[in-house]
Amino acid sequence: MAEDLEVKELDQVVVRFSGDSGDGMQLAGNIFSTVSATVGNGISTFPDYPADIRAPQGSLTGVSGFQVHIGSGKVYTPGDQCDVLVAMNAAALKTQYKYAKPQATVIIDTDSFGPNDLKKAEFCTTDYLCELGIDSDRVVACPITTMVKACLKESGMDNRAILKCRNMFALGLVCWLFNRDLSLVENFLKDKFAKKPEIAENNIKVVNAGFDYGHNVHAGVPATYRIDSKVKNPGRYMDITGNKATAYGLMAAAEKSGLKLYLGSYPITPATDILHELAKHKSLGVMTVQCEDEISACASAVGASFAGALAATSTSGPGIALKSEAINLAVMDELPLVIIDVQRGGPSTGLPTKSEQTDLLQVLYGRNGESPMPVVAAMSPTDCFDAAFQAARIALEHMTPVVLLTDAFIANGSAAWKLPDMEELPEIKPHYVTEDQKYKYTPYRRDPETFARYWAVPGQEGYTHILGGLEKDGETGAISTEPENHDMMDHLRFEKVAKIKVSDVEVLGDADDAELLIVGFGSTYGHLYTAMNELRKKGHKVALAQFKYINPLPKNTADVLLKYKKVVVAEQNLGQFAALLRIRVNNFAPYQYNQVKGQPFVVRELVNGFERIILSNGLPNHTKTFEENIIEI
Known part of the structure; x- marks a missing residue:
């Protein structure tokens, strides 16, 4: 038995799992984040799916990633770059290394770095580490495939099924590196595969093999790490995605209003999980219908609302375009309806698995005639619960369709969520x-x-x-x-x-004397809040106003926006929220920070861009074209 390594305490760490879309990276990442949440760590996750349904094995376009940020206290983003990168094949290393810190530990499956694998990944030489500029001393090179086959040779599983367990070996290795209790992993697997206990046992066996490999050979690392929870808030917690939280928020609203919940939906990435989750809860009186198209999905929800149900329909940007006529019927009939738009990259089918905030003006104005509707934008995976609850409350109490904006980042991302006490939720009075x-x-x-x-x-x-x-x-x-x-x-x-x-927008940070006010809406909250704190650590006076209610805007909007000399509106589109604020607030002339990459903001880029505004001598001018006020990034 090898001697135990030194255990170092960390405040936070970012781990990124990557491999083929069939390698189970999302499952490995979900288990690791759930185990971390269970022991009281703050977590924020970012599943990064490929758009291909099933790209050729080992190809660059088929790489799937899952990034999780774990902290001793609350964390707000999945992290800019990872401290540990798991790359299950050559294509994963080639495409994902750019998301790793220069000093990151890289775990690879050496069995998936053969000549053919390197060719598929478009490496120019066989010295792939040198080609990417990776120090071999930071690489944990492990023959994962060989060891998994040896571990399960007596299991009776076929070769294809055995290879699907490789993700569990990598998970076991990461659990060893961060001193995770494997009993929590085992409980997760037993619950997930409750109807197939033999699959659960085989996966548990592989997880333990990965953990033992790290413990016995020390995997070339100088120490293992522990991240303790510093702030303990007693209660029942779960690792929840934004889509699941949205579903729960609708169910809670139905309970508090005394109504049955109806969802009419047509499957579309990245909103489909809302339909999947609600379909599990017939025992709570939830009715779900998977319709033949987007129009009928929305029209059926309008009919359910007319019949007296709490009605909702879920989709993404392309579906909102198709639903527009049926949505307008709800506007004209003044019926309560919750329309959930999980935004993704566009236009057209665009980037189906990526995230943007580019549907804002569509949900505000993308219908014929004068068609006003309230718009609520969720700010995090856990806030999707409250945002869905509030959207339903507004719809039922004010007899109007309401749009709930989320996006792929928070819909698929997850965080530790404290289960609310239903008695403490406000009553909803239709x-x-x-x-x-x-x-x-x-x-x-x-x-x-x-x-x-x-x-x-x-x-x-x-x-x-x-x-x-x-x-x-x-x-x-x-x-x-x-x-x-x-x-x-x-x-x-x-x-x-x-x-x-609606509640007033809250100003965080240096609310009284900020040199710069950062303004955002919806899902960018975590990144903008972290950037604000980073700037404050550097000695700058900075504040943040993050909008959850878009229509109507909070009553104090104009007072907040006109209070500060320098204001920057940061959003993942080309300036839609800034345009809305210009319309609604006279003489408001902000700087703009716009990015449309299909990826979350990078905090260090935000900090650099905002710092340039703080240090600049000029002010944005409402007489300029909006392009002249955009900060180049």
Whole structure:
């Protein structure tokens, strides 16, 4: 037995698993992040999928990655670069090494670096380490495939099934490196493969083999590491993705409103997991329908809303375009509906597995006619729960369709989530008809304070009515083409959304005397918050205002934005939120930081860009074209 190595304590570490899309890197990364969350570490993950359904084995386009950032306290991003890179083949090393720190430990499966593997990965020489400039002393070169075959030679599994266990050997090696308790991994595998216990046992055997390999040979590293939780907040936690949190938020809203939940959806990357998750919960009264296309998915949800359910439809950007006519029917009929847009790279089918914030103006204005709708943007995987809950509350209490914006980064990413106490969640009160309206009900009679119309569920005696896509008379509910009535109804629908009360935007950091205010919306919160803190550590006065409510904007928006001399709006598009703020706030002339790479922001690039603004002598000018105020990155 080898002597134990020194155990060093770390505050945080970033690990990236990479290999072919069939190598199980997402599973290995999910297990490692779940185990880390279980012991109280803060986590943030970033699954990086290839767009190919199944690229040729060993090809550069077929590499799948999973990055996890683990910290002793709360972490806000998956990290810019990794401290440990697991590369299961030559293509993974070639494409993923750029995400590793110069001093990173690299774990490779030497059995997947043969001449043919190197050729597929387009290496020019057989000395692949030298070609990439990697110090061989930082490489843990292990014959993973050979050792997994030896480990499972008596298992009765065929060769293909054995090779699928290679990810567990790599996971065991990483668990050894970071002193993880393998019993937690074993429990995860037993639960995941509960119906196939022999598969669970074989995977557990391989995980232990990887752990033992690291322990016995020390894998060429000078020490192992431990990341203890410094801040313990007692409660029940789970590692949750944004899509799952969205599903849970909708179920919680249905429970608090006393309604059944209906989801009409058509499968589309990266939103499909919401449908998959909700389909598991029929016992809670959840109804899910996988429709034949996006239009019917949304139309069925409109019908479910008319029938009295909490209705939702989930999709991504291309689906929003297809649903637009049915969404507008919900606008005209003023029915509660939650429309979930998990944004991805575009235009057209674009980058199906990558993340952007490029649907903002589409969900605000991408429908015919004056078509106002509230828009809520989730800020993290765990915030997807609250954002979905609030979107449903607004829809039901104000009788309007509501858009919930997430994106591929937070939808597929995960974090440690403390399960909420249902008793502590606020009640949701659907805006139902009142008894005094019986036999006198008209569908567009409104609450004088909120302008929300009253909801009559079909079948209630005394509340017979008709809704449809044609404009209606505001008094009688009959079809109307009168100019004055149409003008009045457009104004009422607009004012109803404008009257919705949302919480003020909070200014974090140096709120009173910041040299620079950073402004963002939705999923960029973690990266912008981390960049703000990095700049403050360097001695700069910096603040952050991250918007969750996009329409209506918080009441204090103008006061916040006009308070600071220098403001930069950072977003993963070419300036859509900055354009909206210019429209809504007079004389607002921000700097812009725009990036559309399909990847999350890189904190060090944000810091460099924002620091240039702080140190510059000039100010952005509202008389300039917006291109002149963009910071080059």
